[in-house]
Amino acid sequence: MAATTEAPVALKKNYLTALKEALDEEMQRNNLMLCQGEDIGRLGGAFGVTDGLQAKYGEDRVVDMPISEAAIIGSAVGMALNGMTVMAEMQFIDFISCGFDQIVNMMATYHYRTAGEVNIPVVVRGPAGAYGGGALYHSQMNEAWFCNSPGLKVVCPSTPYDAKGMLKAALRDGNPVIFYEIKELYRKREIEEELPTEDYIVPLGKAAIRREGSDVTLVSYGQNVYHCLDAATELEKQGISAEVIDLRSLVPLDEETIFNSIAKTSRVIVVNEAPMTCGFAGEVVARITTKAFHLLDAPPSRVTRMDTPVPWVKPLELHVLPSVDKIVNEAVRLVKF
Amino acid sequence: MSAKSGSATAERAEQGQGSRRPSESLTREECLELFKQLYLARYFDIRLIKEKKRGRLRGTLYSSHNQEAILVGSLFGLQSADWISPIHRDMPAFFLKDIKAGWDNDTRIGMTIEEVCCQVWGKEGSPGRARDNWSHIGSKSKKIIHSTSMLAGTIPAAAGVAYADRMQGGNCVVLTYNGEGSTAQGIFHEAINYAAVHKLPVITIIENNQWAYGTPTELESPLEDFADRAKGYGIPGLIADGQDVFDVYDKVMEAVNHAREGKGPAIVECKTFRAYGHGDHDDDRADKYRPAEEVEKGRQRDPIAVCRKKLIELGHLTGEAATSFMAEGKGAGEATNDDFPPEVVAYLNKGIEAAIASPLPAAEEGAMWVFKENN
Numbered sequence: 194m195a196a197t198t199e200a201p202v203a204l205k206k207n208y209l210t211a212l213k214e215a216l217d218e219e220m221q222r223n224n225l226m227l228c229q230g231e232d233i234g235r236l237g238g239a240f241g242v243t244d245g246l247q248a249k250y251g252e253d254r255v256v257d258m259p260i261s262e263a264a265i266i267g268s269a270v271g272m273a274l275n276g277m278t279v280m281a282e283m284q285f286i287d288f289i290s291c292g293f294d295q296i297v298n299m300m301a302t303y304h305y306r307t308a309g310e311v312n313i314p315v316v317v318r319g320p321a322g323a324y325g326g327g328a329l330y331h332s333q334m335n336e337a338w339f340c341n342s343p344g345l346k347v348v349c350p351s352t353p354y355d356a357k358g359m360l361k362a363a364l365r366d367g368n369p370v371i372f373y374e375i376k377e378l379y380r381k382r383e384i385e386e387e388l389p390t391e392d393y394i395v396p397l398g399k400a401a402i403r404r405e406g407s408d409v410t411l412v413s414y415g416q417n418v419y420h421c422l423d424a425a426t427e428l429e430k431q432g433i434s435a436e437v438i439d440l441r442s443l444v445p446l447d448e449e450t451i452f453n454s455i456a457k458t459s460r461v462i463v464v465n466e467a468p469m470t471c472g473f474a475g476e477v478v479a480r481i482t483t484k485a486f487h488l489l490d491a492p493p494s495r496v497t498r499m500d501t502p503v504p505w506v507k508p509l510e511l512h513v514l515p516s517v518d519k520i521v522n523e524a525v526r527l528v529k530f
Numbered sequence: 531m532s533a534k535s536g537s538a539t540a541e542r543a544e545q546g547q548g549s550r551r552p553s554e555s556l557t558r559e560e561c562l563e564l565f566k567q568l569y570l571a572r573y574f575d576i577r578l579i580k581e582k583k584r585g586r587l588r589g590t591l592y593s594s595h596n597q598e599a600i601l602v603g604s605l606f607g608l609q610s611a612d613w614i615s616p617i618h619r620d621m622p623a624f625f626l627k628d629i630k631a632g633w634d635n636d637t638r639i640g641m642t643i644e645e646v647c648c649q650v651w652g653k654e655g656s657p658g659r660a661r662d663n664w665s666h667i668g669s670k671s672k673k674i675i676h677s678t679s680m681l682a683g684t685i686p687a688a689a690g691v692a693y694a695d696r697m698q699g700g701n702c703v704v705l706t707y708n709g710e711g712s713t714a715q716g717i718f719h720e721a722i723n724y725a726a727v728h729k730l731p732v733i734t735i736i737e738n739n740q741w742a743y744g745t746p747t748e749l750e751s752p753l754e755d756f757a758d759r760a761k762g763y764g765i766p767g768l769i770a771d772g773q774d775v776f777d778v779y780d781k782v783m784e785a786v787n788h789a790r791e792g793k794g795p796a797i798v799e800c801k802t803f804r805a806y807g808h809g810d811h812d813d814d815r816a817d818k819y820r821p822a823e824e825v826e827k828g829r830q831r832d833p834i835a836v837c838r839k840k841l842i843e844l845g846h847l848t849g850e851a852a853t854s855f856m857a858e859g860k861g862a863g864e865a866t867n868d869d870f871p872p873e874v875v876a877y878l879n880k881g882i883e884a885a886i887a888s889p890l891p892a893a894e895e896g897a898m899w900v901f902k903e904n905n
Contacts, residue, residue, distance in 0.1 A: 227697070253697065259727060264686045264720035271690020274670060276698065294717070298680055299687065308659040309899040311670050343900050367902045 205385035208350075208378045211357035212242050212318075216280060218392065219364045220250050223278055226364065229256040229265055230282025239284050240320055240379055262291035266317060270300050273313040278364060283319030286373060287333040292317075300369045301344035312367045316360070320376035321349075322416050323466055323498075323514055327376075328505035334415070334467040334498075339371045340444050340476065346397055347443040349373035351418045353386050355441055358395030366397060375416045384419075398445035402454070406436035409524045410454040412477060413464040414440040417515055421464055424520035431521075433528055443473055451477065452485045459490040460527045464515050469497040491530035496520050552607065552783040553776040558846045564602055564775050565841055566871060567629065568834050570878075571598035571622035572857055573870045577878055578650060579862035582810055588652060589663040592618040595861070596773075596805035599833035600737050601626055603770075603778025604705060604798075607786060610639040613695075615675035615688045615706040618665045619737065621646070623707065625881075627674060633877060639672050643881030653888035660891055661899075673702075681712035685721035685734065692730040703731040703789045705782070710756045710799075711742025719762075722795060726763040729794035733785045736797060737772065739804035740828070743812070744819040757799035765795050772802030773831040776840060803828030806861075832858035 206214075220226050228243060228250075234257040237244030247255035258265050262283060269279035283289045289296070296317065303313045323332035339345045346368050350356040356374065363370040378384060403418060404425050411421040418439045425435035436454050440447065455461050461481060463474040474495040481493045499513040556564070575595050581587050594601065597619065605614070605626045616623040627640030636642055641657060648655030649667050658667045658676070668676025675687050688704040695702045712718060713736060725732040736756045740747050753759065760767025766788060770781035778800055785796035805828065807813035816825070835858035841847040857869040867875045 225698070259720070259724055261720035261724055263717050264689070264724040267683070267686025267717065267721060268690035268693060268724060271675070271687035271692075272694040273690070274675065274687060275691045275694035277694045294680055294683060295686065298678055299683060302678075303676070304902055305899050306658055306662045306666065307668070307670075307676060307899075308661055308895070309902070310657075311676070312902045346901070366904060 203387045206353055206388050207380050207382070207385045208353045208356050208375070209240065209242055209380055211353035211388060212360055212374060213244065213246075214388070215357040215360035215364070216243060216246060217249070219278075219361055220246065220254065223364075225276060226278040226280070227254045227256065227272065228280045228282070229258050229269065231258055231260055231265075231284045233257060233282050238282065240376060242374075243282070262288050263295045266292040266315075267295040267299060269315045269317075270295065270303065270313060273315050274303075274311055278314040279316070280364065281315060281317045283317060285331050286319040286321035286335065287330045289317065289319065289335065289371075293338070296339065296345070296369075296371070297342040301342045303344075304368065305344055313369045314364065314367050316363045316370045316372050318360070318372035318374060320379070321373045322375045322377055323503045323510060324416060325377050326505060326507060326510065327503070329502045332503035332510075334373070334465065336371070336373055336443060337467055337471055337473050340473055341471075344369065345444065346370040347373070348397055348441060349375070349415045349443065350395075350441055351375065351378065351415055351439055352384060354388060355395050355401070357388060358393050359397065359441065361392075362394040362397050365394065370397070373415060377416055395441070397442045398447055400441055400447035400450040401439045402436065402450065403439050404435070404437040406434040406458065408434045408458055408528055409460040409462065410436045410438060410451070410458045411462050411464060411520065411524070412438045412440060412451055414443065415466070417464045417466055420515060420517050420520060423517045424524065427517060427521050428524055431525065433524060435524060446477070446480070448480060448484065451481065452488065455481065455485050455488045459488055460524075460530075461489070461493045462520065462523050462527065463493070463495045464497070464520055465495075466498050466514055468500045469495065470500050472497050491527040494523055494527060496523050551776075551780045553779050556779075558844075560606075561841055561844065561846050563630065564606060564779070565834075565837050565847075566874065567602040567606070567626060568598050568775060568837055569855065569857060569870050569874045571601055571626065572834060573874050573878055574622050576862045576865050577882075579810060581882075583862070587650060590809040590811055592621075592665065592809050593806045594619050594622060596829060596832065597737055597739060597802045598622065599775040599778055599837070600735065600772045600800045600802060603775040604735055604782040606630070606779055607783045608703070608705065611673065611700065612702045613673040613675060613688070613691050613704040615677070615684045615704065616665065617677050617681055617684070617707050617709070617712075618679075619709070620707050621650075621665050624667065624674060627672070641667075641669060641672055641674065643877055644884035647878075647881035647885035648888045651885035651888070652890070653885055654891045655884060655888035659895060661895070675704075680717075682708055682715040682718035682721070685718060685732070686724070688732050689721050689725040689728075689730050692725070692732050693728065696730070701790060703733060703786050705733050705735060707735050707737060709742060710736050710738040710740070710747055711745065711750050713756055713759055714750050722763050722765075722797070725795045726765050729792060731789035731792075732795040733782065733789055734795065734797045735782070736799040737802060738799055739802045741804045741808070741820065743808040746820070755799060757797055760797040763795070765797065767797045767799065770798055770800045772800030773833045773836050774840070775833060775837050805829050829859070834858040
């Protein structure tokens with residue numbers, strides 16, 4: 194009788210665990226790396242992204258900082274100037290505005306104003322995004338501020354694989370990176386996946402096609418990627434084939450993947466949960482209009498948050514944010530255009 | 531103007547000083563070198579004002595006239611491996627750092643006069659290839675934190691440099707320079723609080739020149755002594771007579787020794803007076819916000835004169851030397867090259883010649899170095 198062999202049970206990991214592994218592995222491989230932020234050491238972070246790191250790497254390398262976002266970022270810049278790599282955590286990305294000057298005037302410009310003498314390997318990361326009832330100050334997507342500050346890379350992964358690979362890439366990049374994590378995805382069971390056991394990175398600046406289609410392109414990032422995927426499923430029932438692109442990286446932006454898709458579909462909707470005016474969706478639409486206008490059969494469109502803050506209670510919050518229905522309706526309009 | 535030492539903090543600092551002041555250990559040669567460095571800083575300022583008035587320079591000059599003792603006295607006791615973080619009014623600091631390793635020593639851990647002049651002239655030979663203006667330079671290799679317009683905004687970087695140095699087994703101190711005005715910025719508090727928590731060797735020098743552009747100190751803070759800000763951080767707050775290079779040296783060395791022993795940061799307030807406008811664009815308007823009598827009074831204790839008097843008392847300056855090169859009290863309009871030691875004039879001439887000879891950076895450089903390229 195032949196022996197039966199049992200395949201090892203593959204362990205799926207969530208988005209938060211992926212981030213934790215990235216930090217752990219980079220701390221392991223780089224003795225000159227340090228993590229700092231509010232409550233990241235003893236507590237392990239408000240959401241647990243740094244859980245266990247202080248016990249492993251010590252209080253000098255995983256530092257509980259005072260409630261001083263500007264000093265958290267500014268001191269990271271000084272450490273980078275003096276040879277270190279730093280992960281600076283914002284407890285919520287909403288609080289990054291308290292460190293705004295240090296980011297846009299000190300960190301973003303350092304390489305430029307020193308004619309390349311100084312590199313700033315600092316990753317400022319934190320939980321972002323709405324749909325969780327976090328209200329005005331625990332729901333923001335403020336990425337556009339930083340996309341408008343030359344010298345910063347801005348990224349937003351939507352899967353565990355990307356979360357780990359992009360955080361590792363960001364920490365090795367040598368440029369300052371603002372890293373948007375989607376807190377609603379941290380422990381989302383449906384997106385858990387197996388991660389490679391060997392070292393890997395996901396290069397910054399490359400978009401991913403999450404679903405192929407031929408009638409309309411849905412361009413998004415972060416949590417809205419899942420809204421787009423659900424919209425694509427719904428549109429299929431109506432006989433419309435939607436392609437879904439996950440930008441992953443806003444700066445640098447992978448224009449090629451967007452334009453190649455539009456060449457196929459000739460219609461495009463850009464979806465983001467930031468407000469409309471001067472939001473990143475507007476930038477993507479502008480590039481499509483100026484560089485790929487000839488490929489279009491309908492005006493490029495966008496579905497964004499209304500120009501409002503994010504309100505607290507559910508009906509209000511959902512009212513102002515992009516939704517599957519809003520994306521579907523807009524896609525149908527474009528196809529009939 | 532005399533140094534005020536009315537606060538409890540200052541008294542504690544005085545008591546902690548022991549019987550012998552660090553400056554009492556300086557040799558005659560060192561004392562004379564300090565004196566010459568005051569001339570160097572003054573001549574740099576006066577000469578650039580002249581060049582500016584002749585239309586040879588662009589941008590704004592923030593005069594350090596009357597505040598030179600703070601720069602010279604604070605930098606003199608540093609070690610080569612120490613870092614500094616100057617701001618707009620501190621341009622001489624860039625070449626005064628580590629200058630005791632030799633005025634013409636290109637390998638010292640401070641900028642050469644050629645580099646600094648190339649920056650002022652906006653030429654390719656500038657350490658930052660003239661991408662930002664005037665004092666907005668720095669150098670990683672020379673251990674000078676690059677200054678910006680955000681004033682106290684560089685103190686957290688100083689703290690980070692200190693933290694990273696300690697992580698890598700170093701024992702450096704970091705001197706940051708600030709006006710009394712920038713102590714009202716939120717980042718001043720965040721950065722010094724953080725440095726104090728971690729006992730980082732960061733010394734914050736407050737050049738209290740009594741004017742933040744057009745606003746007097748009483749509208750910047752209710753404190754009589756800005757050194758008292760130290761109380762909120764549980765760190766020493768010392769007060770120095772900013773006109774007296776020896777007193778600045780003493781107080782800064784006290785803070786430096788304290789920091790190097792691992793006891794953490796300190797604040798050293800240097801009382802001084804801004805002799806001219808905020809910047810040279812403002813010289814003609816300064817009468818609008820501050821009375822002429824105050825300016826007249828504020829300029830009375832010229833740091834060169836104060837140092838000269840001390841050197842005569844010590845017997846280091848005698849005979850003809852005691853009354854030669856009377857630069858004190860003279861502005862750019864009155865002073866001539868004859869008011870300065872010839873080696874001082876020659877030193878700056880060397881820098882200016884290099885700046886004139888250096889080409890402008892290529893226009894394309896304006897779009898370069900936004901990102902580090904990863905190939």
